[in-house]
Amino acid sequence: MHRTRRILAWFIDFALVIAAASALAVLTFHRVAALFTDVPELATRGGLELLTSRGDVLHASAGLGLSLWHKAVLYVEEGFGLLVFATFLYQWASLACAGRTAGKALAGLKVTPSPWRRAALRAVVTTTADVAVYALACVLLVEGRFVVSVLVWGAAVGVFLLNALSVLSPSRRSLADRVAGTAVEGLRFGRAAVTPPVRTS
Secondary structure, three states, X not given: OHHHHHHHHHHHHHHHHHXXXXXXXXXXXXXXXXXXXXXXXXXXXXXXHHHHOOOOHHHHHHHHHHHHHHHXXXXXXXXXXXXXXXXXXXXXXXHHHHOOOHHHXXXXXXXXXOXXXXXHHHHHHHHHHHHHHHHHHHHHHHOOOHHHHHHHHHHXXXXXXXHHHHHHOOOOOXXXXXXXXXXXXXXXXXXXXXXXXXXXX
16 A cells, blocks of 8 residues: 555656656747747858858858757757756755655655755655656767767666665665655544543533
């Protein structure tokens, strides 16, 4: 039952990460599209490239194309960086303030103990396993480092499984719990004791 609740909590929290990733993807798409649709800026930059190229039109156009490509790659990298930061901030703030994320709250779970330092350490490991290594692999792929990207993807899968499958151990503690010295406990929802009314004579 406890493991089922932890899986449910993870799915809820990861759904929030996917929602944030989708929003950042839309923002990044609009930023990249603006590079190629801002005609006055393109004309100005193209004119400057042509003036400084001493009549070498091919070199000027190649320079402009590379400049646009590098800027587009930078926007994509910034998007992944923001996703990693937002995921860490969500995990850390939720644990430090409430001792649980939204997913754990809905599943009736709580992380103990959760002072801000332990919460930060647990958030770092969770963010690394769930998002950060995958984001690094995507950035490497965008930069054209295909072989290194594939290796990092393999490492990302390994770290994710190591963090997730350790929950199946007898201690039921994930890699994030072991590193941060925390544990996930189920909350018991019992009926409050009702005090009988005092009769006055």
